[in-house]
Amino acid sequence: MSEVRPRRTQAERSAGTRKALLDATISALHEHGYGATTTLLVAELAGVSRGAMLHQFRTKADLMTYVVEAVFEEEIARYEERLGDIADPQQRLLAYPELGWDVLSRPSGVAVLEILQGSRSDPELAEKLGPVQDRIEHDALARAGVAFSADARSAVAMMRLIVWAVRGLSIAQVLAPEPGGVKDSIKLLRKLIEAGFQTGLLSLDAPAARPESGKAANQ
Template identity: 55%
Template structure:
């Protein structure tokens, strides 16, 4: 009796992906919690945002949350730092190719407004607003803000070698933040893009009339 030949197994065996390190798993969990915290802050505000709600939204256990962020202040401080790091990259993209100091300054309002209007930008504004009554968070943010300010000053010095008007920059950021907030509390209103474009036109007119400068070169003391 002839022996039967067994069919060949043509199944392709795929190699298992390498096991993630503890650091990689931790980073992945923090990213999930970051996204959930931003979503929660954007949709519900600082007062309603709790570590329990963020953990539920992220789909992680309470224990996993506490392992990464023992307190709400720790989580909120992390959100501010992470969003700032992303904003640095986004500013680079939005202002890419604009090397002239004057034109770069004129491009800032729209860039600031776009970033502050994002859920991440709104989340950070919610956090800073909440820190007014949260002393633990205020202490955490003081350290974070110091690092951000140091980086911002260094960046401005490299972008504007002759110096830049700090009050003018404060005005730009204030207008952009204000329009971002007004758009949030009045979502049925028209987009804030047109007011931002008008503000840019006013800045340009002020520079052309020599009432405003992109830098402080030659500024009278």
């Protein structure tokens, strides 16, 4: 006699729908780009009805904002796993190029970059993403041991350089005829940061306290 499975709760069904939509959106953005990723395409890929999707996300901007936040939460776990044993802020910053590449070059990272670029021509999305991006940047800097202060301006600039260089190279990997060679640029970036510390061009004055795991620095 086959075992009767308990019926899923409404919350479980809702979570399952959201996970299906998240995976479908990432896949569509990675393969087709922001412009070609419609809510109809996402619903089709996720295997859910248009009504079920609208019940979760009223607009495309709502869906895309959710994707950015969900991907960021998943990335936090990866950063914490790799950076958890590195107490020295300088070593944490040195670890970011290769770690950032491992995280941001995945389909989910490319999908987020597509969303960020898409927000330039979508005022509703830009308005929703503004505070989300601000929170993400503050959290990333704090986790690297970098403070938003006059004394740490060079370190803040370096973190932004790392993140956006890696994001740009993640697209280069998609477009390059030999994508495997793109990682050589990541290794070079780490060497440049090391040289910055050695020459004194880059310093980590007034490091920030690391936030509690899973929490944003400004929450």
